[in-house]
Amino acid sequence: MQKISNTEIYFIENGINSNLRADGRSRNDYRHFSLETGEIIHASGSARLKISDTEVLVGVKAEIKEIKNAQSNNDKQQEDLKRFIFTVDCCQSASSEFTEQKRLDQYNIELAKQLERLYSHPSVVDVDKYLTIVPGKFYWNLCIDAMVLDSDGNLLDALSIAIRAALYNTVLPKIKVITSEYQEITFEVSEDPEDVISLKDAIENVPIFITLNQIGSQSSFIIDSTLQEELCINSKLCIGINQKSMICSIQKSSGMEGLEPQTIIQMIKSAKQIGVQIISTMDKALKLNP
């Protein structure tokens, strides 16, 4: 596990208190990031995001899911309702933080859980419109595999942005449903590779995470933290924002300390502004380079 000395903490905290961070950014500045889509040819959709040294690669695989018995027990039903399945895999080489396998596993699960929670609300993607093949029977399931190749902090935000881009890039083959005489349903996949459905419009409401880290004095918080800064976090708030500047999810996580109510309100406010900005820049860029 990475350790940080008290003097370093002092340096970072004081820098943040006076609104100047080690790399020259102010508290609310995001690092430059680059986004590429369609990197993995065999995936239904993919994206690679680089923020400074943080690099994540996301692949989307579409599967047909059959819902067999509508009268099974409740837990299974919830399982059936999940259209997005997340797996996050942080490469051990990505950070010295990840050397311990047990901690790494736990961290992977935690990230996947948080993403899953963000996508769990029915308003995120119109399932009926985009992911239904036969209502009540056959659906598209999207397996979203994310790899963290290199880490310099702010993983959750990076993952959520990359996933949004990968979904934008995702195409599903057109499917013809054929019902045979014994009520058996078979599919015919269209042979024309151009004849596909794009999820471009479906991601309109898909949110991204903005993580706000409180460091130093109670009222100072930063976004897009580096690995160094993440070592002196007191508490953090992950906020999900979508294009319409709606707040889709909030969760306070991993922090021993509490936050003052005024700080929280400030945090939500800046998350809203920054989130909308990032999404609109991102959408513009994606539209220009399909």
Add this chain to the structure above:
Amino acid sequence: MRGSFRLFYIQKKKEQQKNEQNENKNNNNSIDIQRNNRSDEQFRQIFLKSGIVSQASGSCYIEIEKTKVLCSVHGPRASHKTEEFVAAKFNCELKYTTFSSSVDKYDYTENNKEKDQSLIIREALIGSVRLEKYPKTVIDIYILVLNDDGNVMVASITAASMALADAGVEMYDMVASCSSVCTKDRILLDPSYQEESLPNTTNILVAKMPALNQVTQLVQSGDLSYNTVIEAVDLNIDGCDKIYSIMKQNLIDSLEKQLKDKDNNNNNNNMDIK
């Protein structure tokens, strides 16, 4: 038995049919829920009793009308593993009884919902406990939901915090919490099960240490505009203060009672010696 069927209430079916007829008449399908005997911001009656499990270090039983939750704390006790030396390990486990809900089914094993909620509760409480005071130990919190009529998280956090106090674990402050359901234009504090399971609503949970004025947990799931979020968070924070005063009063009362009992015991012992 070969599998079981889903059962529906005949009353609900009739209601549904009626609603469908109404909808055909006027396309007005806004969710409307009437609270019979309380306003949107009013809490239900809360009953708290701590120290009821004789075998635990600390325990608390809470009733928010029909919602019933029992919590017991074991520890600080010696850790089996020597993993952490500096501070106590803090575990939290929430379990629903199989009969706690007439709609959701729970098994004897922990399901995803229970795991999620356990984590949220742990996160809410961990900031309040002075773990560094108890090196090489474990503090285990076990929560059992006996009857779920909404607002289980608030009941659990409240009970757990009271149980920690009952166990005599050193804390900065007790954690009070409050949750609400936001519909299109209303914010309902202390929601019942029926209100929690309405479609297209958002749940917000706030946990707070009032004496330090610090929010230890904030969870929201679902879409809300900025203004509504702020309003709801504010309302919940006020709600936390109300719950806190109930908790504090209860803690003082139970301590006074304990002291009285102790006095009585001492007197009795003295008489025995005479």
Add this chain to the structure above:
Amino acid sequence: MEAFQKIHPLEFYRKFLQRSVRPDGRSLNDIRKTSISTGAITTACGSSFVKIGNTSVICGIRSEVGIPSFENTDQQTNIFVNLELGPICSNIYSSTKPSEQAMSLSSKLNSLVKRLDIPKEDFYFDQEGKVLWYLYVDIYCLDYDGNIMDASILALISSLKNVKLPRGIIENTNEYYKDTEQLRSLQINHYLFPLSFSIIEDFILSDPSNQEEQLSTSNLTITLNENFEICLLSYSGIKPISETILQESFEKLKNRIEYLKSLIDSAQEH
């Protein structure tokens, strides 16, 4: 005194027992204060809460509907009992592995259900009995201070007496509805009256507490119905017991039956 109790618990007890009194002030035959209440759990179709001294259990019944399989229908039961001894009730139990004690007690409770002699027709969902109600009785121990057996049996019988099943309606052959405005209860033909004993050296202690159970060399549980017939008799221990001890124990339970009956009955009224 407390130190003595912790270091030499057996010696500590012996000093008390020789004077025919227990450390909590009870005589050897005294039974802790017992109380039963029913109907506390609104989400269950029947429930009860039993407290014997500090020991408390809560019991809830969940109802499900299913089609019975047609093989040997006589032996099928419609009631499944399970006892949970979780970490909430005592620090000796863990949540990861189910305790063996709970499993063995559960199987005893399951065999006791058959003694209740509930008519088959009571489980019919429809008129003919093609679809049946199945009841899952779950007993959760909330506080474990010994004598969980008596508490569980009392909880089982009281909650079964508290069961209110809604009227079943089947529409279009596979749509199942329940009408909660028309409720009926089960016809239970027998009572169950339990009493447990722990034997420490030569002393027989009724209604043992947790510590007494741990010190005991053997344990005895008797369950009778209202006709003084034996429903369950279980003895486990390292030494055999004489017939006179058994006889005495029966007498003790017989003296208590009237009281237990009134407890179970009055719990239903509230």
